[in-house]
Amino acid sequence: MTAQNILEKLFHGGNSYWLTRFVIIRLLGFVYAVAFLVAAQQLVPLVGEHGLTPANHFFERVEAHFGSRSAAALQLPSLFWFGISDQGLSIFAWVGFGLSLIVLGGFANAILLGILWAMYMSIIHVGQIWYGYGWETQLLETGFLSIFLCPLLDGRPFPRCRPPLLVIWLFRWLGFRIMIGAGLIKLRGDPCWRDLTCLYYHYETQPIPSPISRYLHFAPHWFHKFGTAWNHFIELIVPWFSFGPRRARHVAGILLVTFQIILIISGNLSFLNYVTIIPFLACFDDTFLRRILPRPIVKRAERAAQESEPSRINNTIAIGLSLLVVYLSIAPITNLISERQMMNTSFDRLSLVNTYGAFGAVGKERDEIIFEGTDDAIITGDTTWKEYEFKAKPGNPDLRPPFIAPYQPRIDWQIWFAAMASPAEYPWTLHFVWKLLHNDPGTLSLLAGNPFPVRPPHYIRARLYRYRFATPGDPVWWRREPIGEWLPALSIDDQQFRRILSAMDWLD
Numbered sequence: 487m488t489a490q491n492i493l494e495k496l497f498h499g500g501n502s503y504w505l506t507r508f509v510i511i512r513l514l515g516f517v518y519a520v521a522f523l524v525a526a527q528q529l530v531p532l533v534g535e536h537g538l539t540p541a542n543h544f545f546e547r548v549e550a551h552f553g554s555r556s557a558a559a560l561q562l563p564s565l566f567w568f569g570i571s572d573q574g575l576s577i578f579a580w581v582g583f584g585l586s587l588i589v590l591g592g593f594a595n596a597i598l599l600g601i602l603w604a605m606y607m608s609i610i611h612v613g614q615i616w617y618g619y620g621w622e623t624q625l626l627e628t629g630f631l632s633i634f635l636c637p638l639l640d641g642r643p644f645p646r647c648r649p650p651l652l653v654i655w656l657f658r659w660l661g662f663r664i665m666i667g668a669g670l671i672k673l674r675g676d677p678c679w680r681d682l683t684c685l686y687y688h689y690e691t692q693p694i695p696s697p698i699s700r701y702l703h704f705a706p707h708w709f710h711k712f713g714t715a716w717n718h719f720i721e722l723i724v725p726w727f728s729f730g731p732r733r734a735r736h737v738a739g740i741l742l743v744t745f746q747i748i749l750i751i752s753g754n755l756s757f758l759n760y761v762t763i764i765p766f767l768a769c770f771d772d773t774f775l776r777r778i779l780p781r782p783i784v785k786r787a788e789r790a791a792q793e794s795e796p797s798r799i800n801n802t803i804a805i806g807l808s809l810l811v812v813y814l815s816i817a818p819i820t821n822l823i824s825e826r827q828m829m830n831t832s833f834d835r836l837s838l839v840n841t842y843g844a845f846g847a848v849g850k851e852r853d854e855i856i857f858e859g860t861d862d863a864i865i866t867g868d869t870t871w872k873e874y875e876f877k878a879k880p881g882n883p884d885l886r887p888p889f890i891a892p893y894q895p896r897i898d899w900q901i902w903f904a905a906m907a908s909p910a911e912y913p914w915t916l917h918f919v920w921k922l923l924h925n926d927p928g929t930l931s932l933l934a935g936n937p938f939p940v941r942p943p944h945y946i947r948a949r950l951y952r953y954r955f956a957t958p959g960d961p962v963w964w965r966r967e968p969i970g971e972w973l974p975a976l977s978i979d980d981q982q983f984r985r986i987l988s989a990m991d992w993l994d
Contacts, residue, residue: 503649503768504787505775507635510657510767511599514632515589517761518602520892521625522582525609528896529579531928532616534572536994538897538914538921538929541570541612543991563835564611565604575612582606592643596633603629607836615914616896620830620844621758623837624664628764630838631656634807637800644790647797650804654768655729656811661742661765662725663815667822667842669721671829675846679718684848685710690955691849693902694754694878694895695887700955700963702752720745728769739769750891754878756899757892758844814839852953853905854880855915855972859922859943865975871947872937874922876901880953883964897932905950909973916973916983917992919946923978948973 533541545558545567552558559567566574582605585598607626610617635654637647678684689695689703720741727738743766746759776784817833818841829843858871875881878890879898897918904912921929925942950969956962976983987993 502772502791503651503654504644504791505772505779505784506654506767506770507649508643508783508787509775509779510635510764511594511632512590512592513760513764513767514599514628515586515591515594517625517757517764517892518586518606518629519583519590520757520760521606522579522586522609524894524896526576526579526583528616528932529575529609529613530572531932532896533612533614534575534928536572536926536928538917539614539616541566541575541614544612544614545570561835562611564608566608566612570612578605579609582609593641594632594636595641595645596636596638598641599629599633599636603633610837615900619756619758619899620840620842621756621761623830623832623840624842625757625761626837627660627840628657628761630836631660631807634803644786646790646794647800648791648794650800652804652808656808657765657768658728659811659815661728661762661768663818663822663840664762664765664842665721665725665742667818667827667829668844669718670822671827671843671846672718672721674825674827676848678848679714682711682714683707684845685713685717687850688845688848689752690953691852692753692755693899694890695880695955696752696754696889696891697887698751699753699887701958703955704958717745728766732771732773735769735771736774739766739774742766742769754887754889754891756894760892811839817841849906852880853969854951854953854966855901855905855948856881856951857919857922857946857948859938859946860975861938861941861943863944865945872943874937875934877932877934880964883953883956883962883966886963895932905972909948913986913990915948916976916986917990919948919973919976920978920983920987920992922946923976945975945977946973947971947975 531537533539533544535542548562549555549558552561555567565578582602585602585605588594589598589602603626606629610622610626613622631653635649637645640647672679672684676684678687685702686707689699692699724738724741727734728742729735730738743763746763746766749755750759772787776787814834818839821828821831821833821841827843828841829846830841832840857874859874860869860871862869873881875885876898877895878888879895879901880887900912900914904915909915918929923942923946925936925938930936948971950972951966952969953964953966956965978984984993
């Protein structure tokens with residue numbers, strides 16, 4: 487068989503995945519870069535030595551619970567068990583960011599991707615509530631599979647090592663579980679998903695709306711009902727075709743990727759939608775991608791395919807990985823078919839095969855916590871309160887919601903959750919107030935600005951407001967009305983406040 491015939495078979499008559507691997511690894515590099523950038527900018531003020539929930543205190547509690555450091559490290563694997571400091575956290579995250587850029591730039595092998603996977607798992611396991619999102623374990627599972635998509639040492643964009651077909655199938659299996667899990671949790675959860683009314687509320691009440699969200703919110707009800715039905719179709723029907731013949735796979739891939747792009751435009755769901763696109767790329771083979779990628783890249787893939795050689799070692803490793811994933815998939819499958827389905831859950835310590843889901847319940851009203859401070863020494867009816875503005879969450883009704891994804895301001899997200907609960911369920915908010923009363927630079931770096939730049943306020947309080955989108959054309963973006971007090975006015979001289987902080991070991 488001539489070289490031309492081989493290429494014809496690979497790119498026209500066969501299932502070749504050289505370009506597929508190329509785009510999967512590049513997008514993974516982008517997601518890793520965003521994730522490590524977020525960590526580099528937020529990890530120290532959130533979990534550093536003087537952060538809102540210090541990681542060293544967290545590790546001490548975990549160690550006490552399991553009886554020894556080694557037992558704790560086995561249950562919660564992290565490189566930070568070897569030592570943790572603010573400088574170490576920062577350097578660690580920036581190194582991860584730099585390595586991610588190398589992958590994004592086109593150079594990756596199994597060793598580099600293994601390092602990134604281990605580094606990000608280490609961050610997640612010190613991140614506590616700030617890293618308790620489904621897309622964190624989803625990135626770990628995606629990153630783990632990607633290790634086996636590349637050769638051990640050859641880091642070129644198109645190495646001679648063939649993309650293992652079994653690993654491509656494992657990516658499809660990941661994408662399938664993500665969508666089916668999300669679809670089933672909706673049908674089993676909020677009734678509004680079944681009566682097709684959830685989108686009446688979702689765009690307004692989602693964690694961090696975008697500017698587009700307001701216009702979508704005021705769309706006709708028939709549009710929302712169609713969107714909800716389409717959501718069910720994409721999440722529950724289309725994923726099955728990702729295992730089908732080529733044309734069915736390509737159509738499924740187009741629908742699944744397009745759906746994620748729509749979600750990117752309509753909200754700010756961190757890097758969730760970006761990392762979710764990655765396994766859907768495995769629906770495409772090179773016969774599809776060669777039509778849309780630049781010609782020089784296609785030619786490099788063709789040349790790599792022509793020079794490639796089969797590898798028994800790689801095939802053996804892919805078979806071993808597949809058997810491992812099959813075994814670890816038992817618990818996620820059991821969860822999927824259970825009437826008591828759990829959402830975004832790991833069943834192994836390394837988060838290798840997980841279960842996923844999103845928005846099993848949709849809020850009908852949007853409540854926001856607004857933190858306010860005053861430099862008045864005595865609070866009276868005439869006291870002037872100044873609001874703290876966050877980087878993304880709604881605050882000042884005049885301000886337009888941002889486009890901020892795939893970046894994630896993690897404190898904004900946690901305050902969205904806290905607004906649906908009490909301060910007792912989110913005690914870190916008391917430490918947050920303490921930090922504001924001291925104009926703590928790290929904590930203030932998480933916010934959009936400081937209304938008390940000269941000296942700290944004497945009192946901080948938190949009030950709860952009900953927010954609604956203002957109609958398009960209105961000069962403001964939000965309408966709000968006060969609900970009541972969420973936290974009373976607190977000062978550094980409040981003895982009860984100090985006792986609570988001292989009990990939490992937060993009185994610094």
